[in-house]
Amino acid sequence: MTSTSSTGSGPLSAEHEELRRTVEAFARDEVAPVIGDYYEKGAFPYDIVAKMGRMGLFGLPFPEEYGGMGGDYFALCLALEELARADSSVAITLEAGVSLGAMPIFRFGTDKQREEWLPRLCSGEALGAFGLTEPGGGSDAGATRTTARLEEGRWVIDGTKSFITNSGTDITALVTVTAVTGRKPDGRPEISTILVPSGTPGFTVGQKYSKVGWSASDTRELVFQDCRVPEENLVGERGRGYAQFLRILDEGRIAIAALSVGLAQGCVDESLRYAGEREAFGSAIGGYQAIQFKIADMEARAHTARLAYYEAARKMLAGEPFKKEAAIAKLVSSNAAMDNARDATQVFGGYGFMNEYAVGRFYRDAKILEVGEGTSEVQRMLIARELGLPA
Template sequence: MNALLKKVHHEVRAKVRAFAEEKIKPVIGEFEALEQFPMDLVKSMRSLNIFGMHAPVAYGGQGSDYLSFIIAVEELARVDSSMAATLAAHNSLGIGPIMAFGTEEQKQKYLPGLCTAENLWAFGLTEENAGSDAQGVQTQAVQTDKGWLVNGHKKYITNAASEMVAGISFVAQTGIRPDGKKEFTTFLVSKGTPGYTKEFMKQKFLWRAADNGMVYFKDVEISAEDQLGERGQGIKIMLKTIDSGRLSIAAMGLGLAQGAYEMAVSFSKKRKQFGNAIAGFQSIAFKLADMATKIEAARNLLYHACWLKDNGHPFGTQSAMAKLYCSQVASDVASEAMQIFGGAGFFRNDEYPIERFFRDQRLLSIGEGTSEVLRMVISRDVLKDK
């Protein structure tokens, strides 16, 4: 139970959990082992109405609050992080900036197909020298008589390369500001645009069934109508997008921790040593108690940050806190769960996929703000005059 949850939140949890248990859990291990993006499985999630669920009904969304979306991500991550990442990136990074900064024409053009998951959409910031340092973006957009000419690339982009992907929003350098600093602007580009190509990335340590890819721009012509937001506002758009995106990564950490904890509880009741189930040993029982306590604290922190966002309050610092803490809890719980499994946790096991959870949690302290950067964000707020 949680004081912030309403009937609709329990209903979202129930339907997504049932789908994840019945449809995703039995098959995802094979896709993960083969490093295949399960496109048909993703398409089958359309029946849940969780793609674009927080977008207005006028654009094909469900008009739900953000907490409902976060619970959906949490429940997918409880079973598999690749599918949770697909939903999280599409809703927060894909739909989010178009909904927040797009013109009415852009919203009408892009959102209906994205809200029904007819198509997926990506957001591109990361390059070799750009990530934590957004100012390191080297992709260039030069203004022309018709719009913009773009050259460069993006890497490690979720929902970037599959056949379902309709396009990408991305940040590019567009000149030098009057104060001598670089200027950045955000753009939209759709599949089929000449010079815009994608490549599915393999040999990943984690999220092996997610679509993470490279994106290339070679003399890509973009019309003025596909500039997203005002010129020079690219970093602002990126930061606002990531504030919300961090909540979805936190949800992935929370869900992964919940799933790892449940596996550890179940295994500890079955595994016997010295003639007794290991759950009866105080050393194991105390590990489970610590896991449960951390998960409860993480859930309260995350849900409170979502409440702030849903009710129009500043939430950036709380979003950073939630993402920092939930990713750490995911790491702690997955590690302790692995300790409980012992040697049995080292191998693929579709009933107890703890080795997959142990790998998948490692991204959470890096993606959408490393833990080091989040501590910078939080400390700035702590130290500022109020």
């Protein structure tokens, strides 16, 4: 049994369509009316996150044995798209909490780590973060400077991480960090991943960044100085941290693509509404071909980008190689979000420059989508390599 979504996304399974409609209603009725106030204050929306937790959104792709919903990664992507149609701060909180906070533990953790952490993360009672990016690293994630050495059965971590989402909220329970744990025979750094619970001595969470967008999400710098955690907090194999986070980033690019599509579609939604209400020169502006063509282009971008992330998710769930498709989806979708945000602001005219209107938030939120979880330049590089062009 299949059904067709109102976003023009084509046939979805009955279960996926039910989820999409549920999140669509939640975003429209619970998020959209109040998020502007959080955004202006730069406040984290704890009550919205709690409601999302009770809905099971943080547990969507995880097995029921860990408190999850037993769904799949595509279900998460559908939820992200619908949330981002209303607000990206809420959507990125879910995306980072699931694909960056909980997924490394699920994919690579021990049974004990999964049993200890996943139930709280799946319920939304706690958030996890992923400490990858460093102040001097940026896109060069392999140039990790944070170090971890073993001393008497404990990892001693020293270093700094930057731009880490969900890392300093009142409900943040842990951060998983990448660190250099030695050298390989060829002299390259051995990078491993280590779980650090919040409140661990030597682990300092910085102040919130003052950001252009995503103002209602939590993003901070993290500092580790002689931070000690048990040896068993290693996540996955020692020395496999780089390969592990590449897998996490490949998956995460599909999720960010879905979020980007949501923002792009939200721009269409808002522009259609406004074009029917706003009058100029004696008639609604939606009757003018210049506005019609602009909105038509916006819808075409959102539709095309949606197909791209659907295909990437399909290949991922089928167990097929999906690196190229994930990079294409992320590139196309983030471009669509940025272009649609710019065009929606133009449709709204002066009102589009006012933060009281959703398109003002959309414009501020769109740019980071071309940067976070791999810049557009990195996506092009990945696509080229997958096509067989030399590295």
